[in-house]
Amino acid sequence: AGIDGRGTLDGIRIFEFDADGRHLSRIIAKQGRVGADAIWTLTDAELTTWPAGSDPSQDTVQRQTVPTLRWPSTLSAGVVSAAVLPLKTMSAAELWRYSEHLSDQEQASQRHRIQFWKKALYPLACIVMMALALPFAYLHARSGGVSLKVFGGIMLGISFVLLNNVAGHIGLLRGWTPWLVAAMPSTLFMLLSLAAFGWLVRYR
Numbered sequence: 587a588g589i590d591g592r593g594t595l596d597g598i599r600i601f602e603f604d605a606d607g608r609h610l611s612r613i614i615a616k617q618g619r620v621g622a623d624a625i626w627t628l629t630d631a632e633l634t635t636w637p638a639g640s641d642p643s644q645d646t647v648q649r650q651t652v653p654t655l656r657w658p659s660t661l662s663a664g665v666v667s668a669a670v671l672p673l674k675t676m677s678a679a680e681l682w683r684y685s686e687h688l689s690d691q692e693q694a695s696q697r698h699r700i701q702f703w704k705k706a707l708y709p710l711a712c713i714v715m716m717a718l719a720l721p722f723a724y725l726h727a728r729s730g731g732v733s734l735k736v737f738g739g740i741m742l743g744i745s746f747v748l749l750n751n752v753a754g755h756i757g758l759l760r761g762w763t764p765w766l767v768a769a770m771p772s773t774l775f776m777l778l779s780l781a782a783f784g785w786l787v788r789y790r
Contacts, residue, residue: 594617594618594619594620595617595618595619595620596616596617597616598613598614598615598616598617598618598626598628599612599613599614600612600613600614600615600657601613608636609636610635610636611633611634611635611636612633612634613628613631613632613633613634613655613657614631614632614634615628615629615630615631615632615655616629616630616631617629617630618657620659620661624658624659624660624661625656625657625658625659626656626657626658626659626661627654627655627656627657628654628655628656628657629653629654630651630653631651631652631653631654631655632649632650632651633649633650633651633652633655634647634648634649635647635648635649661687665683665684665687673697673698673701674701676701677705678702678705678706681698681699681701681702681705682702684698685698685699685702696757696758696761696764697758699764700754700757700758700764700767700768701754702764703764703765703767703768703769704750704754704768706768707768707769707772710769710772711750711772713776714746714772714775714776714779715743715746717775717776717779717780717783718739718742718743718746718775718779719739720779720780720783721779721782721783721786722736722738722739746771746775749771749774749775750771750772753767753768753770753771754767754768
């Protein structure tokens with residue numbers, strides 16, 4: 587199903603099961619609107635019900651079509667929007683909200699939490715990139731070879747971006763703590779940059 591900015595969905599299919607995994611009902615709707623109170627208003631809905639009787643041979647499947655059907659749900663418009671958006675286009679607030687929803691439903695939320703912490707720690711990444719330039723700025727003032735230093739700085743920045751992306755995938759596979767996965771590359775490169783700058787100031 588897709589959703590637009592007004593909270594309207596197309597091509598809705600809703601399935602209901604009992605505690606034993608038996609299929610109880612199915613709702614197919616052409617369109618639906620998610621209200622602020624998490625009540626979905628479905629239009630052109632077809633409701634199919636399988637009675638939960640003890641003798642399946644005597645059960646009859648009931649079908650009915652209604653022009654409008656109100657369906658209570660715990661899924662708000664924000665959660666539904668987050669579910670259909672590409673992960674990288676979601677804001678930090680949407681990522682946090684959707685990861686909380688996944689956790690409440692006992693579903694895997696590691697991927698969304700890692701992406702949330704990456705976005706939350708973007709300011710730290712910017713500071714790290716500035717810190718990486720400190721040793722090269724000091725070398726520029728003391729000696730020549732500008733082209734080599736520019737090349738070294740570019741490669742160092744690329745390696746930081748690469749490690750940042752690889753750490754997310756490794757953390758997802760290993761099940762590491764999301765905030766630690768997001769902060770590890772920035773912390774590592776910050777320490778390396780400060781150590782290099784300190785060495786240059788002391789010995790060069």
